Amino acid sequence: MNPLLAVNGVSKEYTKGNHRFQAVSGVDFAITRGETFGLIGESGSGKSTLGKMVTGLEPPTSGTITYEGNSLWNGNRFNRLKPGEMQIVFQDPQSSLDPRMRVQAIITEPLLALPAAERKEKGSKERLLALITRVGLKPDHLNRYPHEFSGGQRQRIAIARALITDPSFVVLDEPTSALDVSVQANVLNLLQELKRERNLTYLFISHNMAVIRYMCDRMAVMQKGRIVEIGHVNDIFVNPVDSYTKTLLSSLPQLHEKKEDIHV
Amino acid sequence: MLLEIHNLSVEFESMQDRVKALQAVSFSIDEGEIVGIVGESGSGKSVTALSILGLLEKNAHISTGSISYKGKNLLSLSKKDWQSLRGKEIGMVFQEPMTALHPTMRIGDQLAEVIHRHRSISYKEAYRQAVASLAEVQINDPELVARKYPFELSGGMRQRVVIALAMSAPPDLLIADEPTTALDVTIQHEVLKLMQELAQKRGTSIMLITHDLGVVAQVCQRVVVMYAGEVVETGTTQEVLHSPCHPYTKALIGALPDLAEQGQPLLAIPGESPDLRNRPDGCVFAPRCSCSLPICREDHPVLEPAVSGSLTHQVSCWGRNQ
Numbered sequence: 001m002n003p004l005l006a007v008n009g010v011s012k013e014y015t016k017g018n019h020r021f022q023a024v025s026g027v028d029f030a031i032t033r034g035e036t037f038g039l040i041g042e043s044g045s046g047k048s049t050l051g052k053m054v055t056g057l058e059p060p061t062s063g064t065i066t067y068e069g070n071s072l073w074n075g076n077r078f079n080r081l082k083p084g085e086m087q088i089v090f091q092d093p094q095s096s097l098d099p100r101m102r103v104q105a106i107i108t109e110p111l112l113a114l115p116a117a118e119r120k121e122k123g124s125k126e127r128l129l130a131l132i133t134r135v136g137l138k139p140d141h142l143n144r145y146p147h148e149f150s151g152g153q154r155q156r157i158a159i160a161r162a163l164i165t166d167p168s169f170v171v172l173d174e175p176t177s178a179l180d181v182s183v184q185a186n187v188l189n190l191l192q193e194l195k196r197e198r199n200l201t202y203l204f205i206s207h208n209m210a211v212i213r214y215m216c217d218r219m220a221v222m223q224k225g226r227i228v229e230i231g232h233v234n235d236i237f238v239n240p241v242d243s244y245t246k247t248l249l250s251s252l253p254q255l256h257e258k259k260e261d262i263h264v
Numbered sequence: 265m266l267l268e269i270h271n272l273s274v275e276f277e278s279m280q281d282r283v284k285a286l287q288a289v290s291f292s293i294d295e296g297e298i299v300g301i302v303g304e305s306g307s308g309k310s311v312t313a314l315s316i317l318g319l320l321e322k323n324a325h326i327s328t329g330s331i332s333y334k335g336k337n338l339l340s341l342s343k344k345d346w347q348s349l350r351g352k353e354i355g356m357v358f359q360e361p362m363t364a365l366h367p368t369m370r371i372g373d374q375l376a377e378v379i380h381r382h383r384s385i386s387y388k389e390a391y392r393q394a395v396a397s398l399a400e401v402q403i404n405d406p407e408l409v410a411r412k413y414p415f416e417l418s419g420g421m422r423q424r425v426v427i428a429l430a431m432s433a434p435p436d437l438l439i440a441d442e443p444t445t446a447l448d449v450t451i452q453h454e455v456l457k458l459m460q461e462l463a464q465k466r467g468t469s470i471m472l473i474t475h476d477l478g479v480v481a482q483v484c485q486r487v488v489v490m491y492a493g494e495v496v497e498t499g500t501t502q503e504v505l506h507s508p509c510h511p512y513t514k515a516l517i518g519a520l521p522d523l524a525e526q527g528q529p530l531l532a533i534p535g536e537s538p539d540l541r542n543r544p545d546g547c548v549f550a551p552r553c554s555c556s557l558p559i560c561r562e563d564h565p566v567l568e569p570a571v572s573g574s575l576t577h578q579v580s581c582w583g584r585n586q
């Protein structure tokens with residue numbers, strides 16, 4: 001099957017004066033439609049940078065990224081997709097929420113890029129209310145400003161904003177890191193339901209192995225800008241090859257013990 | 265006690281309504297103690313922290329209560345005194361790291377400036393210590409990172425810089441709001457160890473806000489569980505995590521995702537969090553509680569010993585003896 005997204009030999013070098021910094025080095029992976037692909041790895045290993053290159057926010061220094069077979073980057077120019085087709089939930093929700101806008105305007109802003117008829121349909125009041133309820137916000141929240149919300153509430157506003165256009169492909173960068181387990185469960189369940197209903201495809205970035213295992217079909221482990229291990233989630237969990245993957249996994253049994261402890 | 269919060273209630277006023285974010289919150293933190301604050305998203309953890317720091321927004325109104333720090337009531341401090349307390353004695357790691365960083369100043373200089381101000385050493389020496397403090401929070405290539413600007417760092421790197429910043433002028437009370445959310449377990453472990461050392465060696469008290477019960481289990485001596493702006497349970501870490509008494513605490517522990525099977529929905533606590541504009545008369549958790557009694561919807565429970573005679577383990581629940 002042809003992949004929906006294919007990343008081939010992609011590198012990213014940040015330059016400043018005569019300083020060069022290699023954030024991503026020769027990364028290859030592909031994601032099929034309807035698949036959730038997990039990206040896990042050391043802090044600073046290039047996960048968010050990859051997410052930004054895929055969604056048009058940072059041009060790669062070399063390599064190609066294709067979506068439905070078409071190249072996304074033409075040098076430093078991003079070839080725009082159908083509006084609303086691809087969305088990203090940023091790691092730091094604060095930076096993506098304009099403090100001067102009310103929540104309703106923030107969530108519906110991505111619709112402005114759509115043709116009028118589609119905008120009207122997707123921006124209907126019922127749809128908006130259904131969406132915010134599913135991420136655990138309330139109708140009266142729509143009239144408020146971002147600063148009136150808690151950290152986890154802001155993260156959920158960002159998730160609703162990414163889902164409003166009914167995208168086919170979503171990059172989720174640590175989407176639930178600020179949430180308590182119960183609210184996290186709601187958001188992850190919502191993402192899984194949407195995936196089943198609409199055959200959504202996700203690039204799911206997280207540092208939490210338990211969440212990756214629960215959400216993803218395949219995954220890649222990154223270290224220092226490179227992919228050090230890639231494969232099906234179950235295979236990697238049962239039989240990790242790379243030593244960094246093993247370290248990450250060694251943290252899981254501890255959680256199990258703790259949980260069992262708690263239950264006695 | 266270093267810090268004692270007593271009966272604290274905070275409301276946010278807007279044109280349309282009034283959000284009662286905190287309702288009669290009481291707890292205390294002893295010298296050198298690490299106390300975990302856990303609770304649902306929106307339950308008032310950050311508002312509690314901001315109240316202690318005097319950093320609540322203008323539309324906030326403290327309707328009842330007191331916050332006593334080393335015996336003085338913080339709520340009667342002048343703006344200026346509060347500011348100097350924040351700089352010297354009470355340190356803060358904010359939930360969103362960008363708010364604490366100067367966007368146009370290099371990381372190394374931001375750290376060195378604080379160190380230089382607090383210890384009588386040359387700027388050059390302060391800069392050397394700044395680089396060392398980056399290494400302490402497990403940042404690779406600290407010399408290089410010291411020359412970067414905040415926007416050039418990854419999320420987890422920024423979070424660690426903010427922790428290094430708070431520790432470089434060691435406070436008597438450190439309030440850390442979700443300090444390790446962006447860190448993987450190995451780095452998180454090291455960062456928590458640093459905090460533990462700070463508490464043990466220097467006697468710094470730490471109020472650690474987190475949604476991660478694993479973090480609580482690793483470093484906290486005591487835990488305060490918040491729900492909808494109230495303290496619903498408190499006790500030693502052992503008591504709260506191993507013999508939780510409040511139905512909310514039990515449900516929180518039951519929702520941990522690490523044992524969930526792929527493809528099975530995760531267990532969430534059914535129902536929604538309450539509307540903070542219209543707080544119910546009875547127990548705030550009643551609409552979502554699986555074991556509610558007739559009295560639960562009528563009368564508000566108060567914190568009482570979870571088992572008779574217990575001085576540490578307290579719970580606010582009518583069903584506590586059932």
Ligand SMILES: Nc1ncnc2c1ncn2[C@@H]1O[C@H](COP(=O)(O)OP(=O)(O)OP(=O)(O)O)[C@@H](O)[C@H]1O
Pocket residue numbers: 014021022023041042043044045046047048049050091207415416417418419420421446
């Ligand atoms: N705009 C930039 N200019 C220079 N360097 C950058 C820039 N953005 C990121 N970097 C560097 O690139 C590397 C990768 O950063 P990235 O944000 O992709 O990491 P990450 O894997 O998402 O980490 P985390 O888990 O901490 O979020 C880091 O070393 C970072 O300092």
Ligand SMILES: Nc1ncnc2c1ncn2[C@@H]1O[C@H](COP(=O)(O)OP(=O)(O)OP(=O)(O)O)[C@@H](O)[C@H]1O
Pocket residue numbers: 147148149150151152153178180276277283285303304305306307308309310311312321323359475540
């Ligand atoms: N300036 C404000 N105006 C109105 N309401 C506010 C304001 N600040 C906070 N709130 C409300 O107060 C409640 C408590 O917020 P707080 O930030 O303390 O939550 P939290 O426990 O830190 O949650 P999280 O884990 O998501 O960070 C929330 O319902 C929030 O919407």
Ligand code: SF4
Pocket residue numbers: 510511512547548549550551553554555556557560565580581582583584
């Ligand atoms: S007081 Fe009643 S409703 Fe509230 S938590 Fe206890 S049993 Fe449940």
Ligand SMILES: [Mg+2]
Pocket residue numbers: 047048049091173418419420
């Ligand atoms: Mg990142």
Ligand SMILES: [Mg+2]
Pocket residue numbers: 150151152309310311359441
């Ligand atoms: Mg908070």
